[in-house]
Amino acid sequence: MKRLNITAILFLVFLFLFSGIAAGCGKYKSENTGYALFYLNKQREKIVSKPYDPESTDTDALIKEYIARMSEDSDDVEYQKIFPDNVKIARYEYTDHQLYLYFNKAYGDIPAPEEVLCRGAVVHNMMQIHDIDGVSIYVDNLPLTDANGVEVGILTNDSFVENPGEQINNIQEANLTLYFASATGDGLVRETQHVYYSGNTSIEKLIMERLLDGPKSSNARSAIPDTTQLVSVSVMNGACLVNLDDGFLTQNFEIKEDVIIYSIVDSLTELDTINTVQIAVNGKTDITYRDKMSLGEYYKKNLDLVIEDGDDVEVVQKQEKEGLLDTGE
Template sequence: MKKRYLIFLFAALLLLLCGCGSKKEVKTGYQIYYLNSEQTKLNPREYHPKSKDAEGMVKEFLRELSSAPEDVEYQKPIPNDVEITKYRIEGDQLSVWMDSDYYNMDAATEVFCRAAVVRTMTQIPDISCVSFFVGDSPLVDSKNNVVGLMTAESFVENPGEQINAIQTTTLTLYFSNRDGDALVKETQTVHYSSNISIEKLVIEHLLEKPKNAKGKSAIPSGTKLLSVTTVDGVCYVNFDAGFTNQDYEIQEPIVIYSIVDSLSELSTVSKVQISVNGSTKGVYRDSYKLDKIYDRNLDYLEERQKGEKAKSE
């Protein structure tokens, strides 16, 4: 009997151990994804929710994403004028409904808002994907395509560099020629702090005079860069109102493609959108819409234009 009792006790202990091993670990520490003070990237901040179930945590997280944090280094990713009207959990999918003001956000802010919600919510063990609705309709992109379900992997950021490290890189930049009717290509080797993004470095050098005396900056004099960020291959460049100053000595496409072509030389950038004071409404001069996302176009290169002219002659 004693032997049977010991065998039974051992089996019971084994089952208990197996049960503990298969039990899902309860997560207590989470992160809320806020915008940094420059509004150029998302910064996670540790957060310990009071709720234990998915429904309660979603409600709690959405409240945090819509509230201004006390730390000035962080900014809420959901703007004041955007309201979350409802949400619903079905299986492992969270659906979030926004009011129509969602479409009033500029492109960069909208992407950051969406990424912050998705990255924050998919930490919840029962939620693996998020979908968005505006009004009663699914969220669509600038080309009217439905955005669809998103996971944390839908948004990719470059890994951080060591703070204040000095790096060297070679930039390929496109300036205006002296006549303002074509682009001239220039390669510059520059030293810079890793605190500055490579996209910002490109724009800062485009605002300066080129090394080559045959060229000049295509961007209107007095223009200031407010922000620049790249999300999913699209670089969003935000200038102040100085960008609208008209310098008719430089043709419209030369201004636009000086920026687009220079940024597109970066491996992280495939398209570019330009805004003025955060707005993409209207056009630059007569025909270049600000709400359009521009692809690289080297047709305005001076050497290419000369080649085409020689062929025609």
């Protein structure tokens, strides 16, 4: 296994700790008013926020105000309205510190990867209101369900894996078990990576980044087409939604289609928090990959394709090591 230069690691840790400012429990709120408005970014691939000064003070009025603001376009193109124009909150109920939001039927047409972000932004907005302890979402008067058909139930900020903040707080390390294509493209090679990465990167996003970067083992190759870009990755109640751009549809018939799919699925389901994986292309799941594998399906771990092991390697994410570390890569 390659070893990192200890001086470089210490310098990297010092740099991040010196530049980072602890966000604390108020990380989603404006420093001036204690409130923020949450949106999706221009690419609709993550949650972003900006300070907000509400006009209302009591709970019911704040709920109405936030519902109105979430339905309005931002005056900044970098901040996109959470849901499409045809999606509406038809009504709400507030009782015993719980908020129940009833969306119209159109909410169910939001592409799955984007819907998780929409859901998160709504909850982050509403959970700022002091008297609200949880948010429940209904679609066409029925409880919202997750990718496995299970009712999502009461949501809080802690229900969402990804941190919408941009603050880099520290460096973390993880042991990742990743699955790449074999040299012949007809099986999977298991590779273990000991990774140093930015503390504001979710572990499932880290896995996808490492898969896209490709293996370090000489007996393995990247399964995912090299033109592929990651749009977003989200986790909710054990289901992981991976949204890739249309580079994923580039055909490389040297690698079997099930090897490509299970390179992603098996790597992500190594996490205890993920049971199933769905893959989307630009938010669309009504695609049959190479006319054989439906992207509308939620795939579970299947290690039958693993035919050999690769190396144990030690790496640092590119954006963290640039100009700082010599890892021998």
